[in-house]
Amino acid sequence: MPYVFFKDTVNNINPNKHCGMIGNANLCTESFSNFKPSKILKKEIDENKNIITKTIQAGELHCCNLVSLNLSCIEEHELEKMTSLSVRILDNTIDISTPPVLEADKHNNEYRILGIGSMGLADYLVKNKLLYKNGLEEIEKLYESIAYYGIKESVNLAKERGVYPKYYGSDWSKGIIIGKNEDWFRSNNTYIPREYWIDLINDIKNFGIRNGGLFAIAPNTSTSLLMGCSASVLPVYSKFFIDKASNGNVPICPPFLSKETFWYYQENKNMNQNDVINAVSVIQKWTDQGISMELCLNLNNGIKAKDIYDLYLNAWKKGCKTVYYVRSIALRAEFPEKKEECVSCAN
Amino acid sequence: MTISIDNLLVKKNIFNTKGNDDILNRKIIKGNTTNLFNLNFIKYTWAKTLYRVMLSNFWIPEKVDLSKDSLDFKRLSKDEVLAFERIISFLTFLDSIQTTNIPRISDYITAPEISVLLAIQDFQEVIHSQSYAYILESVIPADRRNQVYELWRDDKILLERNKYIAEIYQDFSNNPTLKNFSKVIIANYILESLYFYNGFMFFYNLANKNLMLGTSDEIRYINRDEATHVELFKNIIRELNLENDNLIKEKDVHELFSIAVEQEIQWTNHAIGNNILGMDKKNTEKYTKYLANKRIKDLGFKELYSNFNENPYSHLEKLADNKGEDIKSNFFEATVTNYSQSIAIEGWDEI
Numbered sequence: 001m002p003y004v005f006f007k008d009t010v011n012n013i014n015p016n017k018h019c020g021m022i023g024n025a026n027l028c029t030e031s032f033s034n035f036k037p038s039k040i041l042k043k044e045i046d047e048n049k050n051i052i053t054k055t056i057q058a059g060e061l062h063c064c065n066l067v068s069l070n071l072s073c074i075e076e077h078e079l080e081k082m083t084s085l086s087v088r089i090l091d092n093t094i095d096i097s098t099p100p101v102l103e104a105d106k107h108n109n110e111y112r113i114l115g116i117g118s119m120g121l122a123d124y125l126v127k128n129k130l131l132y133k134n135g136l137e138e139i140e141k142l143y144e145s146i147a148y149y150g151i152k153e154s155v156n157l158a159k160e161r162g163v164y165p166k167y168y169g170s171d172w173s174k175g176i177i178i179g180k181n182e183d184w185f186r187s188n189n190t191y192i193p194r195e196y197w198i199d200l201i202n203d204i205k206n207f208g209i210r211n212g213g214l215f216a217i218a219p220n221t222s223t224s225l226l227m228g229c230s231a232s233v234l235p236v237y238s239k240f241f242i243d244k245a246s247n248g249n250v251p252i253c254p255p256f257l258s259k260e261t262f263w264y265y266q267e268n269k270n271m272n273q274n275d276v277i278n279a280v281s282v283i284q285k286w287t288d289q290g291i292s293m294e295l296c297l298n299l300n301n302g303i304k305a306k307d308i309y310d311l312y313l314n315a316w317k318k319g320c321k322t323v324y325y326v327r328s329i330a331l332r333a334e335f336p337e338k339k340e341e342c343v344s345c346a347n
Numbered sequence: 348m349t350i351s352i353d354n355l356l357v358k359k360n361i362f363n364t365k366g367n368d369d370i371l372n373r374k375i376i377k378g379n380t381t382n383l384f385n386l387n388f389i390k391y392t393w394a395k396t397l398y399r400v401m402l403s404n405f406w407i408p409e410k411v412d413l414s415k416d417s418l419d420f421k422r423l424s425k426d427e428v429l430a431f432e433r434i435i436s437f438l439t440f441l442d443s444i445q446t447t448n449i450p451r452i453s454d455y456i457t458a459p460e461i462s463v464l465l466a467i468q469d470f471q472e473v474i475h476s477q478s479y480a481y482i483l484e485s486v487i488p489a490d491r492r493n494q495v496y497e498l499w500r501d502d503k504i505l506l507e508r509n510k511y512i513a514e515i516y517q518d519f520s521n522n523p524t525l526k527n528f529s530k531v532i533i534a535n536y537i538l539e540s541l542y543f544y545n546g547f548m549f550f551y552n553l554a555n556k557n558l559m560l561g562t563s564d565e566i567r568y569i570n571r572d573e574a575t576h577v578e579l580f581k582n583i584i585r586e587l588n589l590e591n592d593n594l595i596k597e598k599d600v601h602e603l604f605s606i607a608v609e610q611e612i613q614w615t616n617h618a619i620g621n622n623i624l625g626m627d628k629k630n631t632e633k634y635t636k637y638l639a640n641k642r643i644k645d646l647g648f649k650e651l652y653s654n655f656n657e658n659p660y661s662h663l664e665k666l667a668d669n670k671g672e673d674i675k676s677n678f679f680e681a682t683v684t685n686y687s688q689s690i691a692i693e694g695w696d697e698i
């Protein structure tokens with residue numbers, strides 16, 4: 001299935017819509033910002049030196065600067081410190097590194113876009129004795145907190161190092177945070193106290209912000225294996241499976257699997273994918289860029305064409321920005337004689 | 348011995364204007380079909396599901412990259428190389444005669460929905476032979492290839508083994524009695540459900556050591572197809588018994604299976620023996636008898652070997668991904684083998 005990019009949703013809450021638009025995402029569909037192709041204006045030839053000189057109007061090319069919080073081993077009280085640190089690490093990265101493509105280098109310096117993501121969400125929920133599908137409140141609290149701490153640190157950086165060059169005229173400068181203005185915060189309940197958010201909006205108005213974007217949640221399929229946690233913000237695929245990559249087959253079990261936690265680990269291969277969409281849409285509410293949302297269709301659970309259509313439509317309606325890889329589990333040859341109850345979706 | 352006309356099967360006509368396609372009249376054998384195929388008008392409803400599964404399993408051998416396998420092949424032990432060659436040769440031969448045999452059975456099948464499944468099976472056996480050839484050509488040095496192709500008759504034990512099954516096939520073709528039909532159906536079930544599997548386990552065992560991963564991808568695809576062939580013959584046997592007064596008898600199943608099991612063990616001891624890390628003669632016996640018991644019980648008959656109900660290779664079967672959900676592939680790095688073509692999904696008109 002193709003990776004789907006909901007261009008309308010993406011651009012409606014693009015914080016930098018004052019100076020461009022977002023036409024596409026990176027391959028994993030989580031990281032994006034304004035994009036514009038370069039244009040050749042003229043070519044000149046110096047026949048004496050046998051040299052052709054091109055004059056190019058500079059375009060803009062988004063550059064992914066990514067880091068991920070490993071939620072499986074971050075305690076709640078460490079969240080602020082780790083998020084702030086992530087902002088500083090990535091902001092420094094922009095200064096230290098030089099993308100090989102000039103357009104990307106220029107874009108990096110003008111927008112200073114970061115991509116703070118996370119992995120191990122499924123483990124985090126299990127640690128908190130929550131089923132993935134029942135974790136929506138905890139998830140929202142978590143990602144609202146990450147958003148708050150991250151933005152706050154970027155404002156601190158603005159005080160120290162100045163705002164990003166394209167800041168003026170942006171949503172941030174108008175007091176809009178991830179599509180939400182002061183009125184929104186006054187009329188909606190949040191986990192971070194309302195006054196804190198309104199103070200932050202005022203701080204941005206006074207000091208500006210260092211980064212044109214801050215959050216993007218990468219798939220981390222391989223990295224999470226190295227870190228020993230579940231991938232990205234998805235449920236675990238299975239309580240025991242074999243991960244197949246280019247140089248081998250690795251048997252994988254979730255990190256906290258034990259007698260006590262066994263029933264808290266919901267297996268994605270048997271889950272209703274709307275539960276994944278629900279979780280991702282809650283995270284999306286507090287993520288200014290995208291989330292690599294993978295869906296998993298187990299064709300043995302009677303999935304019809306309309307179910308797939310409905311999943312995409314539901315993802316769009318709930319405000320998800322993209323749908324990344326859709327994995328399918330092929331039809332089995334053997335027909336089960338009697339319907340077996342799945343071990344971990346039955347409560 | 349004289350054979351009564353009742354016991355002789357007659358090839359179905361190709362063009363049969365007096366045929367009756369009424370579902371109530373439809374029979375697996377000795378029916379009167381016009382051969383008209385209509386998926387919406389079938390007696391054996393399992394055939395429709397199986398049709399979709401088989402079509403959605405479509406795959407192409409060359410889409411699996413075997414370049415790394417040819418490097419791995421140089422790292423195999425002498426015994427592993429020998430076993431590899433023998434098993435590939437054996438499997439190539441089996442799938443090749445299967446391609447010839449299936450249409451001969453189909454000649455007598457008078458339910459169109461089952462004939463079409465046999466046609467798809469036949470096509471898949473072609474793909475299998477070709478994929479073994481692709482593996483062989485990719486990893487085995489050019490000067491060895493022809494010898495490996497010819498092992499099926501140059502290796503005495505292998506020849507003996509192939510003779511047994513091929514003669515049952517040949518007998519039915521020469522002399523299509525009901526008795527021989529029953530034997531050929533059981534032999535097919537045995538070939539599809541028992542004969543390949545120690546060979547498959549050999550490749551999964553290599554994959555378990557992170558060797559020959561492309562080959563194990565090919566095997567996994569083949570394994571997935573074979574599962575549908577087993578299911579097909581299992582269902583054919585069940586329906587035949589309902590319609591023909593228990594044509595396929597437990598006694599015959601036991602008899603053919605016990606010979607097949609002995610030969611499978613003998614062959615595997617010859618090809619794999621005790622010289623390959625992760626497999627040995629004791630487990631070969633355990634696995635073969637365990638598998639035979641399972642296959643026989645699937646037909647609703649009594650098991651043949653008591654005390655052989657434990658699978659010594661369950662960790663290798665995990666790599667076979669029989670359920671299609673044990674392996675999670677990194678789609679950037681490795682071949683995803685558990686996809687389905689979109690035909691697996693129904694209800695496009697509801698959108």
Ligand SMILES: [Fe+2]
Nearest residue numbers: 442471472475
């Ligand atoms: Fe085959």
Ligand SMILES: [Fe+2]
Nearest residue numbers: 472539573576
């Ligand atoms: Fe087969």
